[in-house]
Amino acid sequence: MKKIISYIYLLIGLLIIDSCIEPVEFSTISVDSNLVVNGILTNELKNHTVELSRTIPIDSTKLSPEKNATVFVTDNTGAIYNFQETEDGTYTSINTFSAEAAKKYTLNIETSNGQKYTSSEEMLPGTATVGDLDISIEENEISQIQELVIKANSNPSSGDGNYYRYEYDETYKIKTPIWSQKKLLIISDTNPYEFELVDKTPEEDGIGFCYGNQKSKKVLVTETLSLSQDQVIGFPIRQIPLDSYIIGIRYSILVKQYVINQNTFDFYTLLDKFSNPDDIFSQTQVGNIPSNVTSVDNPQEDKVLGFFEVSSLSTKRIFLNREDITEVDFENYQNLGSCAERVNPEIEDSRGRSPLLNRLRTGWIYQSPPDVLIIPPNKPYQLALKICGDCSHLGPVNPPDFWTE
Structure with missing residues (x-):
């Protein structure tokens, strides 16, 4: 769900763009603090979430979650579904529930400074698997x-x-392009330096695969x-x-399939248009993206970005x-040529520093004993680039619960 907010952040700069294209000095941009809403109710029986944040300048990289708000959903039968803040700006329903056909749902928000917002009534469309x-x-x-x-x-x-x-x-x-059954632990990072070579464990280190x-x-x-x-x-x-x-x-x-209504379809269609950088200066303005959430007290001036969606969901998973x-060869995540490099640094050099410690802290890991007949006592470990022998930067070393071979 956070990706929808990311799409909206891409549009913030357009709020200050006139119909004519002029050079913009981004350092001088000021942006109104508009509420950004991302909420989806589905026919799943679960704890649903609503994400709230504030618009940020186009040159900002830090998100601005809307904290300490009161969030609840009502339906046309009088039922109230209360939400609580579980992370900054993320509100989760206290109880599990599922959106039902023929019921009309409304999202209600009151921010910490007393501003109130409400959505239009939304109904669950048809279902399709x-x-x-x-x-x-x-x-x-x-x-x-x-x-x-x-x-x-x-x-x-x-x-x-x-x-x-x-x-x-x-x-x-x-x-991983290369793999060793052992790893080198740093026992002491001060003089006298101490290291220990131990066996890797499948639970912690995996067996050379990542997900x-x-x-x-x-x-x-x-x-x-x-x-x-x-x-x-x-x-x-x-x-x-x-x-x-x-x-x-x-x-x-x-694959997740949502059956949505036309208003939701229009919202995502325009959101997709604005997320295309080739169309960023089109004549369509941000205000034309249909939000179904409005300010209760000041709907003309206090604009809301985002959408409250009620949809039916069906999913399907496949393995390949x-x-x-295909029989076409694939390229590994890491170029194999760059994985050929090996070093065997000194445990301690003549100035009392540890080149081995420095390597272990700057992207290298143990690979094997040095490829020589007589191993120098001060250079007992041969290292390789960590990115070549450890793929955990790309994913966990153990498969997820749903994984089958």
Whole structure:
């Protein structure tokens, strides 16, 4: 959900752009502190979340969460669903619940300074399950390279569908270019320096594999109004170059399909348009992005960014091995040539410093004993670049609970 707020932050600079394009001195930009809302209710029985923050200048990198607010959702039967702040700016429902058909839901917010906001009433659209995920190898028309393309299909919807939004959560198995069964511990980082060579443990260090994870960052929406039936057919979800290490060993993708209403579809469509840097100075203005959350006290001046979405959700996960996809070789995450370098620094040099300690603290790890017949007592350890022998910077060393081989 945080990616939606990231999209909105990209638009902040447009709030001060006139219809004419003029040079902008970013250091002098002042931005109104508008409330940013990101809330999704689905038909899942769970603790739902609402994220609140404030707009930030275009040259700022630090987020500004809206803390200590009062957040609750009401429905047209009089039920109240209270939320509590579980992280700065993140509010989670105290009790589990699921959005139900025929009920109308309203998001209510009161900030710590007493400003009140409310959303329009939103209903759960129809439901539709994810159908088969199509897998194909296609040539990218722009880059002219072969790609794995994953496309989504839906089963026919029940109720009012016609508008769909997709997200994906992918996980992939990675192998380190080199691997050692041992690691070097720093026992004393002051003179006299002391190090200990110990066996790696699978629970802490793994066995040479890691499990990377990425979530979709682009807006993925489509509609079926133009089709003969309310059914998504062959909608592209993910494209991965065939030589990518992401699909080098084993790959899994969880596709999430949301059935949404037209207002939600319009919001994401315009959000996608503004997130494209090629269109950043188009004639469409930020104020035209439809937010269904407004200020109670000052709706004309106190603008709100973001959206309160009520949608039905269906998911599907698949696993793919490299041999299921292609026979084309893949490129490892790290160039193998750069992994050939080895050093065996001194434990202590003539000036009382430890080159070994310095290497261990600056991106090197133990690889093996020195490749010589007689090992010098002051240089007993051969090191390799950590990025080559430890892939944990790309993901955990142990597989997630859902992972199967």
